[in-house]
Amino acid sequence: MNSVDVVVIGAGQAGLSAAYHLRRLGLVPGRDLVVLDQAPSPGGAWQFRWPTLTYGRVHGMHALPGMELTGADPDRPSSEVIGDYFAAYEDAFDLAVRRPVHVEAVREAGDGRLLVVTSAGEWHTRALVNATGTWDRPFWPRVRGQDVFRGRQLHTVQYPGPAAFTGERVIVVGGGTSAVQHLLEIAGVAAATTWVTRRPPVFRTDGFGEVEGRAAVAMVDERVRRGLPPRSVVSVTGLPMTEAMRRAREDGVLVRHPMFEALTPEGAVWPDGHRVPADTVLWATGFRAAIEHLAPLRLREPGGGIRLDGTRVARDHRVHLVGYGPSASTIGANRAGRAAAREIGTLLQGPASVSPDEAVILSTRRERSN
Numbered sequence: 262m263n264s265v266d267v268v269v270i271g272a273g274q275a276g277l278s279a280a281y282h283l284r285r286l287g288l289v290p291g292r293d294l295v296v297l298d299q300a301p302s303p304g305g306a307w308q309f310r311w312p313t314l315t316y317g318r319v320h321g322m323h324a325l326p327g328m329e330l331t332g333a334d335p336d337r338p339s340s341e342v343i344g345d346y347f348a349a350y351e352d353a354f355d356l357a358v359r360r361p362v363h364v365e366a367v368r369e370a371g372d373g374r375l376l377v378v379t380s381a382g383e384w385h386t387r388a389l390v391n392a393t394g395t396w397d398r399p400f401w402p403r404v405r406g407q408d409v410f411r412g413r414q415l416h417t418v419q420y421p422g423p424a425a426f427t428g429e430r431v432i433v434v435g436g437g438t439s440a441v442q443h444l445l446e447i448a449g450v451a452a453a454t455t456w457v458t459r460r461p462p463v464f465r466t467d468g469f470g471e472v473e474g475r476a477a478v479a480m481v482d483e484r485v486r487r488g489l490p491p492r493s494v495v496s497v498t499g500l501p502m503t504e505a506m507r508r509a510r511e512d513g514v515l516v517r518h519p520m521f522e523a524l525t526p527e528g529a530v531w532p533d534g535h536r537v538p539a540d541t542v543l544w545a546t547g548f549r550a551a552i553e554h555l556a557p558l559r560l561r562e563p564g565g566g567i568r569l570d571g572t573r574v575a576r577d578h579r580v581h582l583v584g585y586g587p588s589a590s591t592i593g594a595n596r597a598g599r600a601a602a603r604e605i606g607t608l609l610q611g612p613a614s615v616s617p618d619e620a621v622i623l624s625t626r627r628e629r630s631n
C-alpha cells in the first residue's frame with residue numbers, strides 16, 4: 262500500500278497546474294504527492310485530437326504556470342505541439358507522472374483518508390485532486406433508429422480528419438466549436454453535408470474579451486454551486502464567428518437545420534417527413550465529466566451535479582475537482598489548480614487532520630520551497 266498526502270488524478274492542464282502548485286508548497290512528487298494518468302503519453306486529452314487541429318487553429322490556449330510555450334509551428338498538429346510541451350513541463354518540474362495508470366475507484370479508507378484503487382495498485386491519501394477532464398466520456402444522444410441506420414456513426418473522439426469523408430454524404434450533429442470545425446473541413450471533400458443542432462446556434466460577432474469570459478464562467482459556476490450538472494462553455498459563450506465561418510455561410514455550408522426525429526436505414530427523417538440520405542452521421546455532441554470513479558464517495562447532489570465551493574467538493578473537503586464546470590478551459594484549469602493546491606495546503610496543516618509532527622514537516626517543506 263502506498264501512502265501520500267495528495268493524489269492527483271489526470272495529467273492534463275488542470276492536473277499539471279495542481280501538481281506544479283502543490284510542489285511549490287513543498288510537497289515532493291513521488292513521495293508526498295503522486296500524479297496518475299491513464300493516457301499513454303504526456304499531453305492530456307490533446308494527444309488524442311485529430312491531426313488537422315493544428316496548433317494555429319487552437320483558440321486561446323493558455324500556457325501552464327511557470328513555463329511558456331514559445332516558437333511552436335502553427336501548422337503542426339496541436340496533439341504533437343502540446344504533447345511535447347507537456348512532456349517538457351513534467352521533466353522541468355520533476356512531476357514524476359505515473360502512466361498509464363487507470364483509476365478505477367476512490368473510496369473511504371476508513372481512517373479519515375481516501376483509498377485510490379488503480380490498475381497499478383492502491384494509494385492511501387489525505388487529499389485528492391480530480392483532474393480527469395471530459396474526453397474519456399463522450400456524450401452520444403439517443404435517437405430513434407440509431408440501431409437501424411446502415412451507415413457509419415462516429416463521435417468527435419473518433420474523428421480522423423476530413424479525408425475519411427471524401428465523396429460521402431455526411432450529417433454533422435452538434436452546436437459547438439468542434440461540430441463547426443468538422444463541418445467546414447468535411448464540406449471541402451464530401452459529396453454533401455447537413456448540419457443539425459438541437460437549439461439554434463448563437464453566433465458571436467462582437468469581440469469576446471475578459472468581461473464576457475468572466476460572465477460566461479460565472480454562469481457555469483452558478484449552476485455548479487446549486488448542485489446542477491455543469492453546462493458546456495459554448496452553451497453560454499456562443500460560437501465566435503470567424504472569417505472561414507462567414508465564407509461557409511455564404512457558400513451554404515454553415516446552414517443549420519433543426520434536429521431530425523429519427524434515423525432510418527438510409528439517413529435521417531424530420532417530423533415533417535423531409536429526408537436526407539447519409540453515409541455517415543458524425544456526432545459532435547460534446548462530453549460529460551469523466552468522474553465515474555468517484556461514485557463510491559457519493560458526491561452528487563439531488564440535482565445530479567457535484568456542488569463545489571471554489572474547487573472543493575461541498576460534501577467532502579478532501580476532494581477537489583479541477584478542470585470541471587467553470588474551470589473547463591485552459592485558463593480555468595490553471596487557476597483551479599492553484600486554488601486547489603492552496604486549499605489542500607491549508608487542509609494538510611489543519612489541526613484536526615494532521616499530527617503536530619506532520620504540521621512541522623509541511624512547514625519545513627514550505628521553507629524549502631521558498
Ligand SMILES: Cc1cc2nc3c(=O)[nH]c(=O)nc-3n(C[C@H](O)[C@H](O)[C@H](O)COP(=O)(O)OP(=O)(O)OC[C@H]3O[C@@H](n4cnc5c(N)ncnc54)[C@H](O)[C@@H]3O)c2cc1C
Pocket residue numbers: 270271272273274275276297298299300304305306307310319320321322323362363364365392393394395396397439551554583584585588589590591592594
Ligand atoms: C476538441 C477540443 C478543443 C479544445 N480547444 C480548446 C482551446 O482552444 N482553448 C482552451 O482553452 N480550451 C480548449 N478546450 C478545452 C480544453 O481542452 C480543456 O478545458 C483543458 O485542456 C482540459 O484540461 P483537463 O486537464 O481538465 O483535461 P484533459 O486534458 O482531458 O486531461 C485529463 C487527463 O485525465 C486522464 N484521465 C481521465 N480519467 C482517468 C482515470 N480514471 N484514471 C487516470 N487518468 C484519467 C486522461 O487520460 C487525461 O490525460 C478544448 C476541448 C476540446 C474537446
